[in-house]
Amino acid sequence: MNEKQVVIGIDLGGTKIYTAVVDEQGKILASSRKRTKAEQGPSPVIDRIVEGVEESVAAAGLPAEQIKGVGVGSPGPLDLKTGTILQTPNLGWKNVPLRDLLQKKLQLPVTVDNDGNVGVLGEFAYGAGHGAQHMIGLFIGTGIGGGVIVDGKLLHGFNENAGELGHMILDPDGPRCGCGNKGCLEAFASRLSIEREIKVAALHGVETFVLDDIKENERLRSKKLAEAYAAGDPAVKQAVNRSAEYVGYGTASLLNIFNPEVVVLGGGVVEAIGEDYVEQVRKIALQNVFKVARRNVRIVAALLKDDSAVLGAARLAWDYYNKRKI
Amino acid sequence: MNEKQVVIGIDLGGTKIYTAVVDEQGKILASSRKRTKAEQGPSPVIDRIVEGVEESVAAAGLPAEQIKGVGVGSPGPLDLKTGTILQTPNLGWKNVPLRDLLQKKLQLPVTVDNDGNVGVLGEFAYGAGHGAQHMIGLFIGTGIGGGVIVDGKLLHGFNENAGELGHMILDPDGPRCGCGNKGCLEAFASRLSIEREIKVAALHGVETFVLDDIKENERLRSKKLAEAYAAGDPAVKQAVNRSAEYVGYGTASLLNIFNPEVVVLGGGVVEAIGEDYVEQVRKIALQNVFKVARRNVRIVAALLKDDSAVLGAARLAWDYYNKRKI
Numbered sequence: 001m002n003e004k005q006v007v008i009g010i011d012l013g014g015t016k017i018y019t020a021v022v023d024e025q026g027k028i029l030a031s032s033r034k035r036t037k038a039e040q041g042p043s044p045v046i047d048r049i050v051e052g053v054e055e056s057v058a059a060a061g062l063p064a065e066q067i068k069g070v071g072v073g074s075p076g077p078l079d080l081k082t083g084t085i086l087q088t089p090n091l092g093w094k095n096v097p098l099r100d101l102l103q104k105k106l107q108l109p110v111t112v113d114n115d116g117n118v119g120v121l122g123e124f125a126y127g128a129g130h131g132a133q134h135m136i137g138l139f140i141g142t143g144i145g146g147g148v149i150v151d152g153k154l155l156h157g158f159n160e161n162a163g164e165l166g167h168m169i170l171d172p173d174g175p176r177c178g179c180g181n182k183g184c185l186e187a188f189a190s191r192l193s194i195e196r197e198i199k200v201a202a203l204h205g206v207e208t209f210v211l212d213d214i215k216e217n218e219r220l221r222s223k224k225l226a227e228a229y230a231a232g233d234p235a236v237k238q239a240v241n242r243s244a245e246y247v248g249y250g251t252a253s254l255l256n257i258f259n260p261e262v263v264v265l266g267g268g269v270v271e272a273i274g275e276d277y278v279e280q281v282r283k284i285a286l287q288n289v290f291k292v293a294r295r296n297v298r299i300v301a302a303l304l305k306d307d308s309a310v311l312g313a314a315r316l317a318w319d320y321y322n323k324r325k326i
Numbered sequence: 327m328n329e330k331q332v333v334i335g336i337d338l339g340g341t342k343i344y345t346a347v348v349d350e351q352g353k354i355l356a357s358s359r360k361r362t363k364a365e366q367g368p369s370p371v372i373d374r375i376v377e378g379v380e381e382s383v384a385a386a387g388l389p390a391e392q393i394k395g396v397g398v399g400s401p402g403p404l405d406l407k408t409g410t411i412l413q414t415p416n417l418g419w420k421n422v423p424l425r426d427l428l429q430k431k432l433q434l435p436v437t438v439d440n441d442g443n444v445g446v447l448g449e450f451a452y453g454a455g456h457g458a459q460h461m462i463g464l465f466i467g468t469g470i471g472g473g474v475i476v477d478g479k480l481l482h483g484f485n486e487n488a489g490e491l492g493h494m495i496l497d498p499d500g501p502r503c504g505c506g507n508k509g510c511l512e513a514f515a516s517r518l519s520i521e522r523e524i525k526v527a528a529l530h531g532v533e534t535f536v537l538d539d540i541k542e543n544e545r546l547r548s549k550k551l552a553e554a555y556a557a558g559d560p561a562v563k564q565a566v567n568r569s570a571e572y573v574g575y576g577t578a579s580l581l582n583i584f585n586p587e588v589v590v591l592g593g594g595v596v597e598a599i600g601e602d603y604v605e606q607v608r609k610i611a612l613q614n615v616f617k618v619a620r621r622n623v624r625i626v627a628a629l630l631k632d633d634s635a636v637l638g639a640a641r642l643a644w645d646y647y648n649k650r651k652i
Binding site: 077132133134148150151153155156157158159160161162163164165167168169170171172173179181245246249250252253254256257258259260261287288289290292293295296297 | 403458459460474476477479481482483484485486487488489490491493494495496497498499505507571572575576578579580582583584585586587613614615616618619621622623
């Protein structure tokens with residue numbers, strides 16, 4: 001009989017709920033995916049989360065007593081002390097006591113953190129940051145998310161909102177950012193900024209064959225971005241290289257500020273372009289940093305792809321369980 | 327008889343050694359100041375440090391058994407684990423095992439950290455950051471130093487070189503910084519940058535009455551800077567306001583990254599200009615930051631002036647002593 005202890009990791013997203021049964025080594029034993037349908041409101045979504053847990057536990061074939069806890073990565077901002085969702089543009093909810101609602105239904109201890117943080121925690125615990133004590137995670141997607149591990153722990157800050165790495169200012173006179181300010185890293189380097197740059201380049205006569213894609217789909221899909229970059233599309237190359245350049249400057253600042261052991265780069269843009277992107281970031285970052293902060297630092301691609309958040313959520317549960325045991 | 331327990335704080339600088347007997351509330355009971363004369367090499371300087379300790383202890387009138395330890399703020403970079411000075415442009419030394427040398431001579435436990443960190447620790451423990459758990463310290467002087475307190479502890483990082491806040495990049499195409507890179511905060515906002523801006527402004531015909539001072543003394547003294555600013559000297563106002571503006575942008579980034587409870591601004595420039603400078607930083611920073619990172623944050627002037635490092639060094643000693651007691 002398998003007496004392995006496990007936890008449940010839950011990645012609660014705007015479009016899907018991804019649930020996994022995870023052992024302490026970060027191995028996913030079984031999983032479940034469901035549509036979120038957040039517009040139906042918290043109560044049916046909580047029910048679907050519970051169904052997802054039951055399904056994945058059943059698929060793992062483990063008795064309930066071997067499940068030691070539940071971790072959830074949720075859109076934020078959250079109140080971490082109470083596990084309450086304060087407000088989420090992603091789900092359209094306000095003041096939902098997620099932790100208490102789930103604890104009651106599941107009869108298991110539940111720990112909650114925001115989705116950006118759990119993604120970083122996943123890479124730290126089981127991915128590209130494994131073994132380090134000081135790590136930066138930067139996720140270059142539609143926006144730019146991130147998080148910081150200091151002395152083996154997530155940096156939360158005073159109002160539990162630390163880690164907004166996409167909103168470092170890299171040029172006070174730079175382009176307007178979605179946050180309202182000017183010249184944030186996100187305004188130079190996110191997928192949205194890449195799309196905008198491609199459009200601007202096309203307007204200035206730079207050749208590109210993805211402009212219709214951006215216009216038709218209102219976004220450039222990862223697959224298309226990767227293909228165009230590999231094929232040498234001039235506007236795409238220009239926009240992607242600019243993104244990598246600014247992520248490089250931002251990384252340089254973060255190296256001087258945090259002196260981490262490893263910087264993990266993830267998210268759709270990094271996954272689409274791959275090592276070519278990481279290498280550009282690495283080069284710019286290491287050129288612009290103090291020698292001592294450069295020593296032995298690794299700047300690498302994330303490893304866990306879509307599993308980073310669910311595994312980070314599982315790690316939250318393990319951390320809570322192991323702390324209680326002591 | 328006074329049975330009060332005390333520690334010794336030592337601020338080892340390039341020009342002077344400042345030693346103080348400090349109680350656990352951060353009160354200085356007695357102190358001593360000596361010239362460093364670093365060019366004589368480590369051994370006579372160590373002897374002078376020991377003399378300074380003996381003098382200040384004698385002045386405090388306390389028996390040796392009431393002294394619980396010694397903390398030192400030293401120019402870096404250091405190896406904190408062994409308390410060794412690796413290399414100091416300020417003292418011109420290399421690989422000096424400062425902690426062991428002092429421990430042997432003083433027969434007391436010695437703890438060492440770099441001068442920037444102990445200055446921040448002093449403000450955290452006994453100054454403007456007292457009571458907070460998450461604090462940023464930014465010292466705007468000849469250069470820009472700083473440090474970060476996370477969860478009540480100094481952020482050190484992987485190679486113990488975290489906290490180089492003056493070298494955040496605020497414009498990759500900005501002015502050349504002393505570190506070799508372009509557009510660092512320090513290149514926009516330090517006293518040296520202010521002097522350079524005044525010279526450039528004067529070249530462009532902006533009126534100023536401090537140009538001769540800068541040329542003659544090769545620097546602008548704090549008193550003169552303060553007078554010229556108060557008198558409305560156009561080039562000085564322009565340069566100081568630009569410094570405050572960029573410190574404001576840098577502070578905004580740090581608020582988004584760390585979400586601290588308090589940002590403490592110190593150093594010669596802040597002391598010279600005072601609340602006018604702090605208010606400009608506060609305004610720019612709060613305009614450029616997420617609402618949740620702005621909530622309840624305080625951006626304030628440092629309180630301890632020349633005592634910040636010696637009191638931070640004392641706090642190092644107290645932390646070491648209290649940890650051993652447990």
